[in-house]
Amino acid sequence: xxxxxxxxxxxxxxxxxxxxxxxxxxxxxxxxxxxxxxxxxxxxxxxxxxxxxxxxxxxxxxxxxxxxxxxxxxxxxxxxxxxxxxxxxxxxxxxxxxxxxxxxxxxxxxxxxxxxxxxxxxxxxx
Numbered sequence: 342x343x344x345x346x347x348x349x350x351x352x353x354x355x356x357x358x359x360x361x362x363x364x365x366x367x368x369x370x371x372x373x374x375x376x377x378x379x380x381x382x383x384x385x386x387x388x389x390x391x392x393x394x395x396x397x398x399x400x401x402x403x404x405x406x407x408x409x410x411x412x413x414x415x416x417x418x419x420x421x422x423x424x425x426x427x428x429x430x431x432x433x434x435x436x437x438x439x440x441x442x443x444x445x446x447x448x449x450x451x452x453x454x455x456x457x458x459x460x461x462x463x464x465x466x467x
Contacts, residue, residue: 356388360395363431368423375404375419375448378429382441384414389438390459396431397457400424407460417448 380389385408393406393416402420409415418425433440 352388353391356392357395360392360399363396363399365399366427368421368427371422371424373420373450374422374425375417375450376425377446377448378416378418379409379413379442379444380416380432380438380440381411381413381443383439385412387437389432389435390414392435393428393432394457394459396428400428402428403451403454403457405458405460419448419450419454 384390390406390408393414397404397406397416397418400420402418402424404417404419406414406416418428429443429445432438433443
């Protein structure tokens with residue numbers, strides 16, 4: 342196993358452990374929405390996308406997340422508004438990441454969407 346592969350494996354274990362330790366609060370009911378979000382800053386090559394995927398899944402959200410060529414991470418989240426707000430605030434608070442710019446725009450709800458994926462083509466790749 343190459344050193345880089347070993348480091349990626351360690352990072353992924355760390356990210357998974359971090360998400361598993363998050364205590365999800367009880368959310369009041371809120372309307373279902375869909376938001377298109379772009380996180381810019383130091384957000385690639387640190388497990389940020391994987392953490393978004395795992396937390397969104399844990400929260401029961403649907404949508405997708407992917408890396409962009411410009412170094413940012415783009416996502417669409419669909420589900421309860423309070424859960425989406427929680428996820429965004431959590432990702433902004435990560436110490437190993439540095440979200441410098443955050444763009445949030447409303448998006449149209451997608452009916453019958455069932456899962457959260459690692460890219461917009463509904464391909465979950467870890």
